[in-house]
Amino acid sequence: MRQYITTADKILMVVSACLIVASYVFANVVAVQGSVVVIQVDGVTVHKALLSETHRITVKGVHGELIVETRELKVAITQADCPNHICVKTGWRSRSGEVIVCVPNKALVRIIAADQKGVRATTG
């Protein structure tokens, strides 16, 4: 059967496979790497950073200081001057639209995708 597959057929198959891989890479890597982390305190944006970069950002909340870290395409509040540290326990977030909140500090850490296509939400 092998001898019946022409060069054109092979090119067609390779091109098709490349299209699938390219679309996967775009949807899962490129779009995520362009995401921006926006930090707000009491409704005011106080800092922006690329999710793809490594940052350790000190933020002044209304109750005390917070440390927001970005690395490996994820963001987390890793330290906070707040009574219950629920924000720190929230852990890392990586998807656009996701939010980490420190209620006592009125601080919001939000991921905004460069590619805003689609309607996305997260549960759990």
Place this chain on the structure above:
Amino acid sequence: MHPTDNRSMSVIFLLFSLPAFLLFFSCEKDPGTPIVRQGTAMNTYVGVSIYDAGTDRGIANAWIDSAFAEIKRVEGMATDYSDTSQVGRINALAGLDSVQASPELIALVRLGLHYGKMSNGAFDIAIKPLVKVWDFLGATPHVPSKAEIQAKLPLIDDHLVSIAGDKVYLPRRGMGIDLGAYGKGYAIDRAVQLLRRAGYKELIVDIGGKLGIYWEGTRMLDSTAADVSIRHPRRSGEYLGSFRMGTGAVSTSGDYERFFIENGIRYHHLLDPATGFPMRGIVSVTLVTPEATWADALSTIVFLLGREKGMELIKKSPGVDGMIVYESADTLALDFTPGFRRRFVMAGSHD
């Protein structure tokens, strides 16, 4: 086989692969730039997003303000973390006096009592004394002594909650009600209704990962309007999988929302009213229902009922689909309703 047949095969292969490529760029109808606002209420984050094309941003923002105000109104009425809310006053005067409550709050308390009956006591709105002892929202939550828990158990009984006319009375000092298991869902339903009445046709209200979705002309899992990801219960920043849905609500109750670990054991906030300790057996429950109040309450009830009874209740509840996640031999296992199994895509198994 003739070469022409192989060429046909290649063309067929291309025809099948092209849609996969186009999927990422075109199948998700681009809703344009949504109007999104996020804030805090009910001890968690709140997100309201309106996707209607061509919406006047100023007017939409004013309606979103109203939606936030409505959520905060519900919180102000039903929170048990304030002595001035209606629930706070009912709890503060337990064993002393009855408290006048609004018809709305009375209806919410009655709803909680109905949930208690429906679950044969696995769910109990009179759980507040135990919640106080465990203090999951406190600075240093720890495992209370058995004596402390035993002392509270006689107070955990929703049969004692008395409603007479517009008054609610808790007969024993130290009793308390906690509507937290469905308060967020109720606030979501109120906010969604408000925005629908304002004429918006494509929107999501998110309170701490509990979602109310309204997408005109769509229904629950029959639609692909929104892509909902489910957080991984054990791996921070990762996702268990996702599913698509239209108008409806989603709630997840899990042992990873409010918890602490002491001596290597996870203690979470979903307490068994019978023992006073966190309920064991389930890691998380994710449900899709027509309304958020029901999604919120039912995900908690199913968690408290355990795997078998919980799945039984899901299956006999009309219009409800979902899954139960549990630990099995150091790994996570999933129980699905047939409808949810068809829609759920495990992380890493698609695209």
